[in-house]
Amino acid sequence: xxxxxxxxxxxxEPEHGRGKAQVVDRPGQLAHILWAAxxxxxxxxxxxxxxxxxxSGLRVNEVAHLRVSDVFYANGQLKxxxxxxxxxxxxxxxxxxxxxxxxxREALLAWRDQRVADNAFISQDGSYGGLDPNxxxxxxxxxxxxxxxxxxxxxxxxxxxxxxxxxVCGSLENLVRELLKGAGLNYGSSHSGRxxxxxWLDRKGYDLELIQxxxxxxxxxxSLEYIDPDLPRIKAAFQSIWSGVKPAN
Numbered sequence: 001x002x003x004x005x006x007x008x009x010x011x012x013e014p015e016h017g018r019g020k021a022q023v024v025d026r027p028g029q030l031a032h033i034l035w036a037a038x039x040x041x042x043x044x045x046x047x048x049x050x051x052x053x054x055x056s057g058l059r060v061n062e063v064a065h066l067r068v069s070d071v072f073y074a075n076g077q078l079k080x081x082x083x084x085x086x087x088x089x090x091x092x093x094x095x096x097x098x099x100x101x102x103x104x105r106e107a108l109l110a111w112r113d114q115r116v117a118d119n120a121f122i123s124q125d126g127s128y129g130g131l132d133p134n135x136x137x138x139x140x141x142x143x144x145x146x147x148x149x150x151x152x153x154x155x156x157x158x159x160x161x162x163x164x165x166x167x168v169c170g171s172l173e174n175l176v177r178e179l180l181k182g183a184g185l186n187y188g189s190s191h192s193g194r195x196x197x198x199x200w201l202d203r204k205g206y207d208l209e210l211i212q213x214x215x216x217x218x219x220x221x222x223s224l225e226y227i228d229p230d231l232p233r234i235k236a237a238f239q240s241i242w243s244g245v246k247p248a249n
Contacts, residue, residue, distance in 0.1 A: 021191035022180075023199050023228045029185075030054065030196070036183035042141065046179055048111040049138055053176065053193025055104035056097045057215050058084065060176055060190030064149050064169035068121075069133035071099060071108065076129040078105055084216065095216035115139070120146035140171060198226035 024030045037046040052063045062084055071082050084097045099105055112129045116122060121135035139146045151167040173190050180188030194215060201211050212223040 021189040021195050022185055022187035024054070024185065024188075024192060024196045033180060033183040033185065037179045044107070044111045044114045045138065045141075046175070047107045049172070049176065050179065050193070051101075051104040051107045052138075053190060054196055055101050055193075056099060057194045057197040058097060059194065060173045061166070061168050062097075063138060064136070064151070064172045065167075066137040067133065068128050068131045068135055068137055071137060072112075072128045072131065072133070074127045074133070076127065078108060078129075096213075098214065115146070118146060121148075138172065195226045195228065198223060199228045202227045 024033065034047055034050055037043065037050050049063060052058050052066070053060065058066075065085070070085070071079050073079060078099060080098065080100055082097045082099065084095050099108065109129075112131060114120075116130040120139060121132040122130050123132050127133070136148055138149065140149050141147065149169050149172060151169050153165050154168040155163055155165045176190040177188065180192060185192065198211050198215060201214070202208075208220050208223060211227070212220050215223055215226065217223045
């Protein structure tokens with residue numbers, strides 16, 4: 001029997017911009033974001049970033065820390081399942097990541113091709129799809145020159161109150177926010193990808209345990225916080241199941 005999900009989240013509409021990143025509601029909206037991100041010389045790189053956030057459900061800092069060897073095999077093949085290294089995660093815990101959607105895979109291969117064409121951190125022997133396996137998957141660029149992303153120290157408190165310092169990439173987080181806002185997602189942030197993935201999986205009826213696994217949450221209650229309630233869909237469901245019941249005279 002499936003676990004019952006708490007309904008307290010349905011009592012109020014989510015307030016985007018107040019602690020929760022805005023969720024992309026429709027496939028057409030995500031398609032527009034991808035189209036907007038693809039404009040310009042950095043388009044292939046930007047689309048790859050958007051897909052790692054929405055397609056794999058990674059945090060932006062996890063994307064920034066990904067190496068080429070994390071997602072490509074030595075023979076150049078793109079992995080379907082990869083390891084999100086524990087040292088790069090918020091919880092310091094390893095989890096699997098997934099690159100399964102056709103559009104997601106095509107975006108990463110297009111970005112790989114641009115890096116090879118631009119001679120951006122390439123391998124000496126043609127392995128790993130032509131890319132340096134120890135270089136970051138995502139690069140920054142100054143002028144015409146591709147370069148490694150910069151990281152700064154950030155301290156935060158864990159739930160037990162312990163202060164932890166980690167390396168964060170503020171430039172990539174700002175980039176994602178600008179890309180989403182430029183495409184009309186006014187309250188979007190780097191976390192919109194994780195929240196959108198969780199919400200869409202939920203609306204398709206997938207188990208909470210699967211959503212928890214994909215997001216890498218230790219507690220299913222945390223995964224619930226990522227799922228936006230779909231009140232119109234709930235209303236339509238109630239109207240549908242009782243449509244054949246005649247009112248009492």
